[in-house]
Amino acid sequence: MEFILKITRSKGAHAIVSGIFGAVIGLVIALALRSIHDAIVNSLTIIKPPQIAYDFLYPTIGALLVAIHTVIGLGSGVGLFHNTRLGRFLYYAGASAYVWGLVGQAIGLLLGIGIIDGLRAALGYTSDAANIQFAGITFSEGAMVFGAILSVITFLIFGGVLTDWFKWMVGAETPLHHGAPEGMPEWARYLFPDVNHKVIGIQYGYTSVFVLLVGGLFAILFRLELVAPGFQYLEADQFNTLFSAHGIVMIVAILLGVGAMINYLGPIMIGASDMAFPRLNAFSYWVGIPSITLVLLAMVLGGWDTGWVAYSPLALRTSAGVLLFMLGFYINGFSSIAGSINMIVTTATMRAKGMSLFRMPIFVWAALAASLIQFTATQTVGVALTMTVAERAIGLTFFNPETGGNPILYQHIFWFYSHPAVYVFILPGLGIISELLPVFTRKPLFGYRWIALSSLGIAFVGFLVWAHHMFTSGMNDALRIPFMIATMLVAVPTGVKFFSWVATMWGGKMSFETPMLFVLGAISVFLIGGISGPILGTIPTDLHLHDTYWVVGHFHATMFGGFVFPYFAALYYWYPKITGHMYKENLGKLHFWLMVPGFWVMSFGQMSAGIFGMRRRIWDYDPSLGLQTTHIMITLAGLVIGWSVLIMVYNFAVSARTERVAETNPWKSRSPEWQVPSPLPEFNYDVPFEVVGEPYDYGLADSVYTKAMAAAD
């Protein structure tokens, strides 16, 4: 391991990888220019470029672009452009665990494919129809599966994520390293496996926003196809791959965002210096990266059209991309399970003096409930995915009825995780709403204990409702009724949250900075998600609405209201804590006023189309339904949402350099992290605090939540 790390940190290897990196960028630019060129030329009917341009000019331009970028890459790799900001960035990025991990992943994938197909060839097994062709290479599905599994391990090895554990095996000393790798500037620590929970939280944060944008781009692409009936520019298989990838990529983005909030906020809210298991914490983040790569690779290697649910037998018959997608999904589960163990143990054992459970910040309750679900449910979706991959790749039989399997069994195992998982997505966000409301209404959180317990109540009831995704599946009627009743009961703890939020606002002194706007937006959007739910829970109405756009509207409202809006509220709210700078308030408000109406139109539009007969997951719709106007509205609203998120990214990117330095407690919060200057030091609190009051006693004279402990004696 040391050996690999030595190579990855050596000057020569660094330069080669940076060179390849540059060459790839050059190639991408050349191809992009070529497709823009082709699009223009294709629209011209008479004027065409002469043949010599194709024979000589374009290849030359392409080769020059690749060559120039290769040289720049090589140059930055040896530190040639160190006097420019971009040159320095390229230099350290070329050495980063991201780039080297991806190099390792590519090696692992090719190695795995080579081993299996080499063995097959050596033993004289001829390939059958289940082969994948890519870039002139043909390989079998089994080889791809093995290569994908191996590629995750090689990513982690090359990225240096497993180094300490390998050292333990040989008994070497592994002190926890704090700060950037040797010889690198402070900011470069974000490019490497780092054990500090705040660094990991921020890594989760920017990765989640990036992945959110990728998933959003997929949505925009297929929404544009739907602006009119008939073929626009995406073929059925391309559309199917895009919507399937949109689903899983967004789920990964949400899990990353949840990880960002839990990792950054968890320890500082309870007064811990770090997470209980720092190395495991780094592992949780880094294992997510190769899982994303596998999902994106699945789109290229065949694509797939099962949606993110991957029901058998379709998953057993469709194109081979489904296997990579399932493996990527599976690997992401490692991240969830390891992350949740850390959160549960940290909360259980590392709280500040005096912080009893009912004196924890309300977000910690929500994060704990979400972690308990992740810890106990993620394994079952792993089972469902493993069984499908095993059935397809090595011929075991579980779900295919032709060989004695049961397709409905898959749905039960899949939803046993995947329903509770939606509460993993929304509980931390709902915690953020409860956390921020008292600050901006200057009033105590109404019914703190009921809200805290309602999170656990949702987590518990959430385990008993999975089969409501299967009301039309053909499962036994006697099973349908209890699942309907249990599903309706979810409304009760959810309702408690709404009523408590409204009661918190009532009679308060509300102010409307950007975080508060996003909190109010979140409540309104989650309300749309909430009230459109019971109609899906009662079977007679679900028989009509199941698998329609009503469902699409319902869960996008719950995901945006329960995750996206509160997550953005959290990003704005803690941005000064993270960076020490204030964001631009006017851009934040612009973001809000674009996104909220955009989302309302999108959500109501989807529900309206669904109840009238628009099915989910179709690349083309019947013009006789008369739904084109609705679809145009949904697409436009989606575009507005997409642009507004880019405004936020711009705001955060420039504010860290230019905006005024934030005061210590800009929101006048009682929470401990706001009582000390921003950003927080490496171990959070130079002087530990103890809890001496209730967290949300706004309006109670002379009360505080925490106070710094007297110097240790």
Added chain:
Amino acid sequence: MNNSRHLAIVAVLIVVATLLLRVFFGWLFTLPVAASTQAGPIDGFFSIHFWMISFLFALIMVLMLYSAVAFRRRPDDHEDGPHIHSNTALEIGWTVIPTVIVLGFGVYGAILLNNLIAPQQGEITIQVEARQWGWKFTYPEHDNLVSGQLALEIGQPIVLELSSVDVLHSFWVPEFRMKQDLVPGRTTTLRLEPTKEGSYKVRCAEICGTGHADMRAEVLVMEPAAYAAWIEEASNVPVYAELEPAERGQLWYSDPNLNCVACHSADGTALAGPTWQAIIGRQEALADGSSVVIDADYIRNSVLDPNAQIVAGFQPNVMPQNLADTIGEIEQNILDTQGTEVDIINDLIAFMETLQ
């Protein structure tokens, strides 16, 4: 202003907003035409739900927006708000009352579901078979007549016996409101009684692959006389000996047992399989890198062994693997009943030749 004044204003606003929202949602969330007996109580339940949705949306939004206006912080006010942190009676109330209401909805849903799936007086059976990507309807009451259309008689209760030969599909006619998945390896059932004359569509509602969006079939609900005439005409088997091969080929092309039309267009449209327009004599690149000029032999091989020579850009395992058996059965049946020997693949090739 004191608290009860605020509450009185809010109560009025909630009532007004509920009524306005009910009207708005009634316009926004339009159900398709109701064309079955079962749609009646389901639509009634929808209406109850929409009242509830309107009320809850009004309740929370009015309270929130009213607070945002009435309880906003004045610019010069740096004091905190009142220290009110809980009210046990209120909290028990907003836990218990919703519990009772949602349980009521659940029980009503159970009773309704029980009625929807109960056997109906005098119902007749129609078998529905789905495959990637088409529907086949068999009428046991009419000598096992097979059709690609679902023909129904007004007022005649039916029970659909649903099955799938490959992956999951879902039977949904929005106008009938009911939906039921078709699961390979088992038979599921759906009961309904059509009540409104008209032409509707059954749409597959469970993602089933490339052709999912286009997996539709016509549903005809007819008066008894028209229904009888439809059965008469559909049962009228052509005398195959009197037809030209290309004419027979056209019949096989859309025959629900073979269902070529689901994936192969005759007009150049790209579907899950290569188009048949100008297919004979066309040069195609194959997935294994070789290329082939399409002739009668290629067609015959591709029907009998679909995965052997896949055209580049198309997926293997999409075309049914058992077409040879299906074709053999149809040919044998014609030989038995009409004494005519037909070669279905030959007929199809003759039909393709007309599509130049």
